[in-house]
Amino acid sequence: xxxxxxxxxxxxxxxxxxxxxxxxxxxxxxxxxxxxxxxxxxxxxxxxxxxxxxxxxxxxxxxxxxxxxxxxxxxxxxxxxxxxxxxxxxxxxxxxxxxxxxxxxxxxxxxxxxxxxxxxxxxxxxxxxxxxxxxxxxxxxxxxxxxxxxxxxxxxxxxxxxxxxxxxxxxxxxxxxxxxxxxxxxxxxxxxxxxxxxxxxxxxxxxxxxxxxxxxxxxxxxxxxxxxxxxxxxxxxxxxxxxxxxxxxxxxxxxxxxxxxxxxxxxxxxxxxxxxxxxxxxxxxxxxxxxxxxx
Numbered sequence: 435x436x437x438x439x440x441x442x443x444x445x446x447x448x449x450x451x452x453x454x455x456x457x458x459x460x461x462x463x464x465x466x467x468x469x470x471x472x473x474x475x476x477x478x479x480x481x482x483x484x485x486x487x488x489x490x491x492x493x494x495x496x497x498x499x500x501x502x503x504x505x506x507x508x509x510x511x512x513x514x515x516x517x518x519x520x521x522x523x524x525x526x527x528x529x530x531x532x533x534x535x536x537x538x539x540x541x542x543x544x545x546x547x548x549x550x551x552x553x554x555x556x557x558x559x560x561x562x563x564x565x566x567x568x569x570x571x572x573x574x575x576x577x578x579x580x581x582x583x584x585x586x587x588x589x590x591x592x593x594x595x596x597x598x599x600x601x602x603x604x605x606x607x608x609x610x611x612x613x614x615x616x617x618x619x620x621x622x623x624x625x626x627x628x629x630x631x632x633x634x635x636x637x638x639x640x641x642x643x644x645x646x647x648x649x650x651x652x653x654x655x656x657x658x659x660x661x662x663x664x665x666x667x668x669x670x671x672x673x674x675x676x677x678x679x680x681x682x683x684x685x686x687x688x689x690x691x692x693x694x695x696x697x698x699x700x701x702x703x704x705x706x707x708x709x710x711x712x713x714x715x716x717x718x719x720x721x722x723x724x725x726x727x728x729x
Contacts, residue, residue, distance in 0.1 A: 468588055471561040478503045481555050482564040483510035484530055486661075487703075488579060489539070490683035492564045493598070494591035495583035497548055499562060505548050508555035509536060510565075541662035546599060562587075578704040594707030598687040600662065602670035609633040610727075611671035612653070613681035614646055618697035620677075620714045625649045627720055628675075631727065635671075637664055637681055673726055678703045686710070693722055 478500045482489050489509070496505055513530045536554055543552035567586040568574075574582075580593055591597075610631055615638065626649045628634055635654045636643045643655045658664040665684045668674050676682035677695040682703065685692040694705050694712040705712045711726075713719040 469562065469566070473503070473561055476503050477506060477550060478562075479506040479508065479558060479560045480562045480564050481508045481510055481560045483513040483555075484565050484568075486531075486535065486539075486680045487678075487683040489564075490598070490680070490687050491580040492583050493546075493687065494580055494593060495564070495587060495589060496562075497597065498584075498589040498591045499587060500548065504550040506551040506553075506558070507543055507549060508551070508553055508558050508560060509539065510555040511535070538661045541660045542598075542600070542665055545662055574702060575700045576702050578706075579702055580704075593704075594689075596687065596689045598665060598684065600665045600669050600688065603663075603666040604670050606635060606656075606667050606670040607672060609635045609654075609671055610673045610675065611635045611637060611656075611668055612646065612650075613638045613642075613674075613676040613679060614695070615639070615642060615677060615679035616645070618678040618695075618700060620695055620697055623695060623714075623716055623719065625675075628723070635667070637667060638679070673723070675723075691726065693719075693726075695719075 480492075480496055480499075482492060489507075496507070509531050511529075511531050511533065515528050515530055533554065536552070540552040543549050564583065567582045570582075570586055572582055572585070578593070580591075584590055610628060610633065612625070612628075612634060613636065614625070625646065629650055629652065633654070634650055634652065635656050636646055637656050637658065640655070640657075643653070647653050656667055658667065661684070664681065665688065668681060668685050669688050669690055671690065673691050673693065674681075674685045675693045675695070676685060678697050678700070682692070682694055686694075686703070686705065689707050689709055691709040692705070692711070694703060694710070696703070696712050696714040698714050711722045713722060
């Protein structure tokens with residue numbers, strides 16, 4: 435029976451490869467060509483309608499395309515949520531971005547030297563719709579979100595260097611800051627061993643905090659009023675640990691000392707540059723934290 439099983443496994447592998455190739459080639463036929471608008475003046479405008487993390491990961495592409503110009507970012511509101519199963523919960527419910535998203539994003543975006551505006555998209559002239567990468571036949575479950583933009587526009591950027599700047603909140607210098615959304619959790623991962631460390635702080639949704647407290651009873655909760663405040667907490671931390679949710683995109687953009695919980699079904703967030711580690715198994719998780727904090 436072992437040879438029959440091997441034949442079946444080989445056939446299944448080949449079938450899956452052929453299916454992916456067929457899907458890619460079909461998508462390739464419909465994919466748009468490179469959009470290269472004529473840009474006049476010292477400003478350039480972008481729009482985005484996607485996930486909050488996607489917006490952070492699009493900043494290196496914006497900087498590359500801007501070529502030193504000031505950047506205007508316009509967020510398109512109320513587009514239907516995508517990429518989530520029925521079991522996954524999202525802070526904005528059934529849509530991607532709301533007016534509250536502008537309130538959260540604007541302080542962070544406008545604190546960056548390259549940016550001039552962060553507003554809701556209405557009738558402003560836009561040179562680049564950053565969500566156009568969704569029209570290309572990438573397998574969005576894998577790869578690097580930031581590089582999807584590079585592949586779309588034929589550009590590059592150094593993802594090993596910080597692309598956000600904030601003043602660290604020093605009140606968290608001795609804290610491990612955590613964020614773990616209900617989405618993108620690797621199975622069999624237990625954060626309980628962190629209980630031995632003196633200060634643990636959670637950032638994220640209140641229901642996510644309550645869930646994490648089941649493993650970490652002494653966990654503190656840090657609510658924030660906007661993403662600039664959130665970034666400052668992460669930047670000020672002794673160590674940041676998160677899964678593939680929005681707070682980790684900030685940690686990656688800041689290049690703080692960070693550890694990523696990789697979701698094996700959708701490994702599309704990559705740790706690049708110094709101070710970054712990732713895991714999807716418990717022993718490696720505990721080893722990384724011990725190496726960083728106990729030696």
